[in-house]
Amino acid sequence: MAPHPVSPSPSAHGARSPAAALFDAIGADYETAFADLPEQLAALDWLIAELPPGSKVLDIGSGTGRPTAERLTAAGHRVTGIDVSATMVELARARVPGAVFEQVDARDLVDDDAAWDAVCAFFPFLQLPRADLDHQLERLGARLVPGGLLAFATVPAEADGVEIDWLGHRARVTSHAGEELLVRLRAAGLEILRQRVSVFHPRHPAAGPEEQLFVHARKSAAG
Template structure:
C-alpha cells in the first residue's frame, strides 16, 4: 500500500478505528508510565498520532509539549480541535524533518510503523535516534511478526513481514512487522540501549475483530551517534580495495542532486576548496597511507573528501595530511567527509550478499562507513579539528531509467559490482547475487537505488 493509499484508508475509517482501539487499558497504562519518566514540559513527538486517543490525550493531560504527525488529514484536524495545547502536523513520517536544532525528550511510535516498508522501518529507527536528545526515550507499540500468522501473514526466515496483506479492520491491508529479536537488533543498530518489552492482549470493541497481541517497547538513546552506526561494529571490515573509475563516473552521472546541493550549502563561504574523490587521480585514490599531498601547509580553507576513505587501510596519515593543507586560521576553515549513511540501500544490499561470494580474502568482510566516520572523527580531533557535526543527506539516490524492471535491476547490479569489486575475477557472480536485491528496492522506489549519505563537517577547535 502506498503512503497515499494509507492516508485515504485512515481518512475513511478514522472514527471506526478510534471506537475500536482507543479504550485500550494496556496502552493507556504504558503511555502514563512513559510520561512519568519524562521531565516537566518535556518535548514529545507522537509519530502517527491518529485521532489523539489515548496517546496525545494522555501526554497533553500531563502538560507535556506535544507535537503529533500523521498522514490523515481527518485525524490531524480532529487532534487540533481536541487538544489545542499540542501541535499537530499533516506529514509523512518518512519525509518529516523537525525544525532546525529541535530535539525531543521522547518519541512515541504507537502502531504506526506497520504502514511503512521494512526498509523504511529500519531507516526510521535511525531518524528517531537523531531526533532525540541524549538519554531521550523511544516508546514503540507494535505486533510481532509471529503474532500475525493467525491473520494470514507469514514471516520470512529472518522474522520479517514486509508489506504483506494482513486482516486489519475487516479488510486486507499491507502491513510490516518484525520479530522481537529483529526489533532488538535494529534498535541496537540505531544506538538505542536498555530495551524493555511487555505484552498485552487487547480485544477491540467489535467482537468480530481479532484479539491484538500488542508489544510495548521502551528504549533509551545511548552515547553512540546514530549516523556512525549501525552498531555494534563488526570484528572485521573490508580492507583496501580499488574502485573502478569508469564505473564510478557512471555512478556519478546517475546520482540526483541531493548530495551536490547539501555540499554547496556547506561551502557557501569557502573560496579555496580541494575536492578528493575516487576520480581525482590516475590511481583509485588520490593518496596512499604513506603519501603526501602536493600542496603547501594551510593552502585551502576547505578540503572535501567524498566516498574515498573506504579504500584506505589507515586513516590517520591521510587525515593528518588533509589537516595540514587546511588553513585552520581561516574563519571558514573546515574539512568535509562524505560516506554512506547506516541505512544506505545500496551498501546494505552489497554487504548482505557480496562478501559471501567473494574469492579474495580482503573482500569477504562487509564495508562499514559508520566505523570509517568514527575513526575519521577521532583522527581529525587529534589534528586540531575537534568540532564535529554530522548531518544526513537523506534523499541521495542513483537513478536507473530503463523501462523494464528486470533491465533496471540488472543494470544496477552490473554497475555496482563493477564499481566495488573490480578486483574480483568473477564479477559476474557479484552481479548475479546483487540483482535480486536491486529488484526488491526498485519495486518499492521504481527508478532509484538509495545512496543515503552522511556529511561530517569538522571545524577547528579554537581557544575561547
C-alpha cells in the same frame, strides 16, 4: 510554551498514500477499537513519571490524539503529533487543542535530529515498505536528545507487504519478529528498559485478537 514545530521535506510521499487512505476511511473507529489499550496507557504513565514538565514530545502516527497527546498535554508537555491521514489530524485538532497536529509522513520529517525529549511511536510503521520501515527504526534514536525516551509499539511478525483484513478494510502490513525489532532498536542507540508482548482484543466486530509488542527505551546520555 508552544509545542515544537515540525518541518516536512519538500519531496513529500503524498497525502493519499495507502496508509493515508486506510486511516481516512477508518477515522474515529480506530479510537473506539483501541480505547483503553493497557500497555499504551502504561507507557504513557511511564513517560509522565520520567519526563520533566514542558518536555518536547513527538507523537508519530498520532491518530485522533487520544490517549497519547491528550494525556501528555494534560501533564504539561509540549506535544507535536504527525499523521499521514487528514481525517485523523482533523479529529485530533478538535479533541486535543493544546497540542499541535500536522499532516506529515514520518519519512518526510527534516531537521529533527536530537530535537525531542521523547518520541511516541504506537504502531505507525506497519504500512511502510520494508526499506522505509527499517530506516524509520534507525531514525528513532537520532530524533531523541541524549537521555531521551522512546515509547514504541508494533505487531511483531515476520511480514513483508502481507495483505490482511483489518477493522473492516484491506491493509498491507510489514513488520519484523520481536527479537529482530529489539536488535534494530538497540542498533539505533537505544537501551531497552522494558519489553512486553501481550494480546489485545480490539472493540470492533471485524477485528480479532492482536499480538502487540510494547517497548520502553532510553537513548544513551552520551548521545
